[in-house]
Amino acid sequence: MDCWKGAVSRSWIYPTVIICANGFFTTMRPSESFLTPYLTGPDKNLTIEEVTNQIFPVWTYSYLALLFPVFLLTDYVRYKPVLLLQGISLIITWLLLLFAHGVMAMQVVEFFYGMVTATEVAYYAYIYSVVSTQHYQRVTSYRRRSMFFHRKDTSEPLPGADKGVAAGSSHRPSSCQEEKSPSPAARGPTPQPQAGNARPHSHMLSVLLQLAKDLRDCYSSRKLLYWSLWWALATAGFNQVVNYVQVLWDFQAPSHSSAVYNGAVEAIATFLGSATSMAVGYVKVNWDLTGELALAIFSVLDAGSLLLMHFTDNIWACYAGYLAFxxxxxxxxxxxxxxxxxxxxxxxxxxxxxxxxxxxxxxxTILTIVVVDSRGLGLDITTQFLIYGSYFTVIAGIFLIRSMYTIISIKCRNTTVAAESTTH
Incomplete structure (x- = not known):
């Protein structure tokens, strides 16, 4: 029995189930779908302008400020302390929502929620530290419930020979090449910490230099560069839409005078997102050929969904647009x-x-400062969604052009190779 338990715990299924359970319970926030009606209701008595232009932007700013420090913290203390920090931040967030009042108190709420999202680094990274490479596609599809910062602490000892990652990763050579890493034995013994008070400073400097070198090597691949470009552009737009969609819903169907179904819509959206994400784990497609075209096509659908949400006055059409988006x-x-x-x-x-x-x-952050913040344009919510729809239209145009170039280049290359083989 003990041998069976050990085999299960070393498999990819066991850690995936545990980590996904953690993700489920930390992201199961049923009241979050009604945050805007709650803040503008009789309990908090805030105006929609205060919520949109003064309170919600704080989350974006605090998330940006905390992201890099949390990144380094995770690298230093590994995953579990960061997961604990996330849990504490969630508790403080909900306690303040329950008992605090006023604009400043709600801005503090947004700060701690920024800490929550920044510390999700540990959750998303942990799965990759305990699962072998051959299961990456499937576990990636299983553990997606939202999309924030991803991190893997390479100093974490990994089970399984195929992981091949030892401690002291900051002293290793650049590793963004596509070949697999050598085994720990091939690299020699793990470097031991050196005594002395100057070591933390020199170690931090070496880590930062290594990170900069690795980033340069990673983005030298044009394929990875374009996937990363879409990631950054689309994630910025997605986070902005999710952060302000409740304000749009409340504008189109005020909660104090209409029956609202925000929770049901969010539940269905989460289910659809999970279903489509899990389906990716079983789809076999030549992404080198069609990947960028898929980015373009679905970005067009995203843009259309957001523009529908802008132009419609029907809350059900707005709900449908959000589900598709x-x-x-x-x-x-x-x-x-x-x-x-x-x-x-x-x-x-x-x-x-x-x-x-x-x-x-x-x-x-730039979008928030320019479009939302009262110190910027401070646009009304419907105009904001016109901006977001136009933003995704630009993304779709970029990748439609890029995908056409990629497909034509590959076809021309194959034609040339076939012609050369025929002549020989």
């Missing part, structure tokens, strides 16, 4: 995650994921 994004982000993971060596794929999301957050 979220399902398309979840499908594509899962494909992008898998494509980047399988084209990088195991040690630094999380660095690229993390940097992609950092770039996305910078773009989202």
């Amino acid at each position: 979220k399902a398309c994004y979840m499908l594509l982000i899962t494909i992008a995650t898998f494509q980047i993971a399988v084209n990088l060596s195991m040690e630094r794929y999380a660095l690229m994921f993390g940097f992609n999301n950092f770039v996305a957050l910078v773009i989202q």
Whole structure:
């Protein structure tokens, strides 16, 4: 019996179930779908302008400010302390929502929620540290419930020979090449910590230099560069839509005078997103040929969904547009995650994921400052969604042009090879 338990715990199924259970319970927030009606209702008595232009933007700013420190914290203390920090931040968030009042108190709520989303790094990274490469596509599709920063602490000892990652990863050579990493035995013994007070500073400097070198090597691949470009652009737009869609719903069907179904819509959207994400684990497609075309096509659908949400006055049409938008994004982000993971060596794929999301957050911050914040344009909510729909139209145009170029190049290359083989 003990041998059977040991075999199960070493398989990819056991850690996937445990980590997905953690993700389920931390993201199961049924009241979140009614946050805007709650804040503008009699209990908190805030105006829709205060919620939209003063409170919600704080989440974006705090998320950006905390992202890099949490990235380094995860690398230093590994996963479990960061998961604990996430849990504490969630508790503080909900306690403040229950008992605090006023704009400033709700801005503090958004700060701690920014901590929650920044610390999701540990959840998304942990799965890759305990699962072998051959299961990346499937576990990526299983553990997607939302899409934030991804990180893998390469100093975590990994089970299984095919993982081949030892401690002291910051001293290893660049690892964004597509060949597999050598085994720990081939690399020699693990470097031992050196005594002295100066070591933390020199170690931190060496880590930062290594990260910069790895990023340069990662983005030298044109294929990975374009997948990452879509990731950053689309994730920025997605986060912005999710953050403000409740305000649009409340504008079209005010909760104090209409029957609202925000919770049901979010539940269906989550189900559709999970279903499409899981389907990716079983789809066999030549993504090198059709991947960028898929990015273009589904980005067109995203743009159309957002423009529908802008132009319609019917709340049900708005709900339908949101369902389509979220399902398309979840499908594509899962494909992008898998494509980047399988084209990088195991040690630094999380660095690229993390940097992609950092770039996305910078773009989202710019959108928030210019479009939403009262110190910027402070646009009304319907105009905001016109901007978001136009934004995804631009993304679709970029990747439609790129996909046509890729397909034509591959066809021309194959034709040339066939002609050369015929002549010989």
